[in-house]
Amino acid sequence: MMERATAVVLLLVFLCHCMGATIERDASSLEEKAREYLVYRNAQEKQLAQDSNLASWNYESNLTDSNREAMMKEQEKAAEKSRELWREFVAEKWPEKWRSLQDPDLRRQFNFVSKQGASALTPEKLTEYEGIVTDMTTTYGTAKVHHCVELDGEEVCELSLDPELSQLLEREKDYDTLTKLWVAWRNATGKVVRQQYLRYVELTNEVAKLNDFEDGGEMWRETYESEDFAADVAALWEDLRPLYLQLHAYARRKLREQYGEDKISKKGPIPAHLTGNMWAQSWTGIESLLTPYPNKPSIDVTDAMKKQGYTPLKMFQLSNDFFKGLNLTEMSPSFWENTIMERPKNTELVCHASAWDMASHRDFRIKMCTDVNMGDLITIHHEMGHIEYYEQYRHQPLLYQTGANPGFHEAVGDSLALSVMTPKHLKKVGLLHKVDNDAHADINFLMKIALSKVVFLPFGYLIDMYRWDIFSGKITSDNLNCEWWNKRFEFQGIKPPVKRSEEDFDAGAKYHVVASVPYIRYFVSYVVQFQFHKAMCEKSKQYARGNHKQALHNCDNDQSADAGNALASMLKMGASKPWPEALEKFTGNKTINVDVLRE
Ligand SMILES: [Zn+2]
Incomplete structure (x- = not known):
């Protein structure tokens, strides 16, 4: 046995x-x-x-x-x-x-x-799908508004969005003229593509189903690798909402003083066309109306840039110097060769600023119709942030050559621009002469940041809430435009200047909607970029919590290799690890949260 x-x-x-x-x-x-x-x-x-x-x-x-x-x-x-x-x-x-x-x-x-992606469609349908997106983007890119105006000493009557309409919306203060421009842009864009957009929705959902998703919204959310991403962002927004409501009340009061009580109600929404921006997504265009202490020296450097003869090239060089100063990779020779910095004469192009990875060695490019002003200087840093990410992860396998999540990609350049925007830094580069260091000057600066960053949050949130609802069938062709304005009212507290109808498609007056680019990435970016900024400020020793002299909003990471190296250590990872790991490596924290933004 x-x-x-x-x-x-x-x-x-x-x-x-x-x-x-x-x-x-x-x-x-x-x-x-x-x-x-x-x-x-x-x-x-x-x-x-x-x-x-x-x-x-x-x-x-x-x-x-x-x-x-x-x-x-x-x-x-x-x-x-x-x-x-x-x-x-x-x-x-x-x-x-x-x-x-x-x-x-x-x-x-x-x-x-x-997953097979869009090529799961039949060849005929795929051609149709791509054709629709190209058509809609072309309509947007070539749209003109007829309105005669003098710009830079010349009379122009056919206005493009960039730079003419954008400039005009900031400069013009006549209520009716602003209404006219606002409506005309929507007639030239969203209204034209409305029918195409409905077909685009059907085809996007078909792609989603062929790839085992419920609908296009679920397909778009997958890249965030979260159990319930919609709930994650809803929670972030709830945390931020009180801050936005305060800002809204303040702006409403200031606009009442400017336009009169018959135009702006005490408790109601703000008319969208008075915000100095085509989509009311940033209110820095009307900063002069909203600055709390207007007698303090201005912290906008647009005039100084013009006086000092800044060109788009010089703006790009200034941005490149900042990246270099952080020991990050500077732009490659082919970047300088291929980048489009200005709108070429007699050429129609898609002017919406963008950064391109040509998947060929270090061939990275920006395409932008730069205007000499402070906003565009910040945009250049934003786009260069994309290029820096491309540079840092280019040694990864191609499948990992992308952001830890799309919000991270958008946040890189912005987190550096938070340094560049500080009066301290602008003085250093000779764009500001006199910088006050008292409470009033601080509040003016914080307001400037809030007008672009806090104001953006509800907009960054609602665009995809809206599109997720379209993809899921909650919003249909019967209430397509009506629901857009319901969301604009609910989250941003704004209203259209004139009555809208279901002939219109006002969401289609925004680039990312017609170009089929998901948008929630910007909401994520506007939260996480403050976490990036803080992590770098800790490395550069420019920030000490509770010490007013080293407050976070005054932190400038210029010339700090430690800050740049910390950022680079995350960028190098590309998408090789889930984003919480990438975030932890850089900031010591695994979650996206609003604490820094509120600090
Ligand atoms: Zn971007």
Whole structure:
């Protein structure tokens, strides 16, 4: 018995060992195959990105029919290639196998390629889908408003959004003229694309369903890797709402003084066209009306920039110097060669500022119709923040060459601009001469920040709330525009200057809506950028909690390699780890929260 028992045990042990070895060998050969597949896949994706990004750049920077045709052709080729990659993926049975991989890094990359995306549509539908987005973006990019006005000593009658309309909305104080411009822009954009947008929604939902999502909203939220992302952002907004309400009440009172009590009610919403911005998403355009202590020296440097002969190039160089000073990577030679800084004469292009990764060595570019003013100086830092992210993660596999989440990508440049905007820094670079260090000057500066950062929050939140509701069918073509204004009223507390109808589509007067770019990333960015800023200020020793002389809003991280290195350590990770890990590495904290913003 004894012998036998031993024999059985031995046999079992042997068998176990033997099976273990087989499983291990199979597993390791599966891991090996997976690794090989990802090398192949990353190379294929890179080629795809190279070809289609270049064609898109060519079209968006010069909106001609032949460029459009070339881009469509490239999109078709890319779609065919995507389908081919998907067929291979399925044929090699990766959809069934990848979840059993041992290496978490392999699983993460496979998860990224485990959905087919838009190329799951039939070729005809995909062409239609891409055509609609291109059409809507082109309508937006080429829209003109007829209104004669003198700008920089010249009479102009066909106004583009950038720079003419944007400038005019800040400068003009006549209620009726502002109404006219506000309505005309919506007639030239949203109203034109309304029918196309409804079809776009159907097709987006079809893409979502083909990729196992409930609808387009769920598909868009997936990138945040959260159980209930909609609830996460709702909680952040609830925390911030009281701050916004105070600011709203203050602005309302100031606007009543300017436009009269018949135009602005004591407790009601603010008319959207009086905020100095086409979408009322920032109120810095009417800063002169809202500055609490107008007798203090101005902290806006637009006039100084003009007086000192600033050019768009000089603005880009100033921004580049700041990145360099933090020991971050400066812009590459090909950046300076290919970047478009000014609207070229006699060329139609999409002027909305954007940063491009051409997926080819260090070929990164910005396209922007820069105007010499402080707002655009900040925008340049924002766009360069994207380029810096590209630079830092370019050694990652292509699948990881993206932000930890899209909000992080938007927050990089902004978090640096929080230093650049400080009066202390602007004095250092010679754009301000006199800087007061008393409470009134501080409050003016904090108000300036609030008018762009706090004012933006409800807007950044509602755009995708609105689109998620459209995708889920809660909002339909019957109440498309009405629900837009319900959200604008509920979150921003604003109203249209004239009656709107279901002929209009006012959300379509915003670039990201027609260009199919998700927007909640900006809301996330406007919260998390303050966490980034604080982390850098701790590294640069420019901030000490409770010490008024080293308050967070006065912190300037200029020339601090420690601050820059801390930021870079997170940027280098790209999307290789879930964003809470990236955030923790940089700030010591795993969650996005509003504490710093309220500090
Ligand atoms: Zn951006």
